[in-house]
Amino acid sequence: MSWLITGGAGMLATDLARRLGPEATALTRADLDVRDAAAVRELVLARRPDVVVNCAGWTAVDDAEAREEEALAVNGHAVRALAAASAEVGARFVQISTDYVLSGVSAGPHPEDAPPAPLNAYGRTKLAGERAALEHGGYVVRTAWLYGAAGPNFVRTMIRLAGERETVGVVDDQRGQPTWTADLASQIVRLARSRAEPGVYHGTSSGQTTWYGLAREVFLLLGVDPDRVRPVSSDAFPRPARRPAYSVLGHARWAEAGLPPIRCWREALHAAWPEVSAAT
Template sequence: MTRWAVTGAGGQLGLDLQVALAVSGVDEKSVTALERSDLDVTDRDAVREAVRGHDVVVNCAAYTKVDAAETHEAEAFAVNAVGAANIAAACRETGTRLVHVSTDYVFSGDAQEPYAEDAPLDPKSAYGRTKAAGEWAVEAHCPQSWIVRTAWLYGGGGPNFVKTMARLAAERDTLSVVDDQRGQPTWTMDVAEAILRLVGERAPYGVWHATSQGETTWCGFARAVFEGLGHDPERVQGITSDQYPVPAPRPAYSVLGHDAWRMARIAPLPNWRESLAKALPDVVALQPPAPPQA
């Protein structure tokens, strides 16, 4: 019986991972769900104690406030880099396998084709730098590890772009959304199930990209959400990144390649449109009627 520990268990990926484990038949007694209040990943001794007795640790714990990290980089580094190093070292000491969740922000975002798993890291934001440091720490401390990069996540368990679009669809006649950043909208349940496939099929250790097939812009994503909820997608208007300034630079191109899945003959994640249609009923609560059109 495989014993699992999930750090960051209160986040949207951590919550869906627990659901995926239960659906796959894993006894809940074999799963230790560790939320932020249960485990401070920056406390090395506490991490050692938490990891002991488990066969697999999935590290979903992360500082994900991208804009806030620009002025609180040390705080982000403590969780995303030091915390990752603590977990990786503890896993190495106990022979525990580690799945470490990372991000597209480790890349510069100026590519013209999907980033390969072995593409050089070149983060442009504080958040990206701390996540890149976390990847390096995991690679250095725990050879028995899968680094799973994902991006543009949405799920039922927390605030995200899909929920925001659903709310704004009911509040505004029109909406302006950035249309010059490309990426892969990814359902957290798809990522959770992909993680189970990596572990269950004993995939080669290393870097994996757990993002949906296909690509779009934030504006295209928003229009798909509107359409899926029965709203007119033309209510969403595209703008440039310059028209929506934010503290942290966003990657203009966040599309990740999926060669590792094909080489290992393991099923990758589905197309983003297919998953969005399947996820919407669970991710978005019943919305109030949209305001009448002028």
């Protein structure tokens, strides 16, 4: 299979390209501006890949509050062009989305068919991208709390702060599923190579924790006292964009597709540690 990956300089795209090797072509923004619908169609029709994975996106959550139209151009309109071109050449299309399309209010893990209810502009623009992908028969893989070796992320920030501060205050009232980009990349490959029906899938690790719980695990892996991490509320870090308090996603559709869900977040973090810590 031949794969075309957009947003090729990003953390997930880097791990996906590494996982696929010569099967994949990863395109950075310098190679392809996904906002240029004509250029998108021309490139996809010329290359005629078997799978297109859109890792490109506006990810500056707080900036989107004041620049929603700019974010929508990347997270919504560009997805429509990519999905349409992929359908035209018969390629499977995979759109990477986010827990931010959901309300963050639930008595248990959000199922894949939970009604979308984004709390902020970023979530609204990503929801537009989801709808465009689904209208063209694509896959939507929602993920959250990503970390890896190839880009800035919470885990690498905690490693740095452990060496700079005696104590670190970390939010303990937001709950989610830390997810290693290498694990997610492998899951995307399994999905695209399977006979799974198009639709929404939740690409997050199993289990759940808070940012505080994740930070403590990082300190334990560093061999330093985890009590140096202090729990605080979200009010301690006011942001322009509201964050969902409960970002735990359900994984029922993997079973329906005959595929295993991603492993537990703690097991994955321990497996990722040598690579992630070395990159910090």
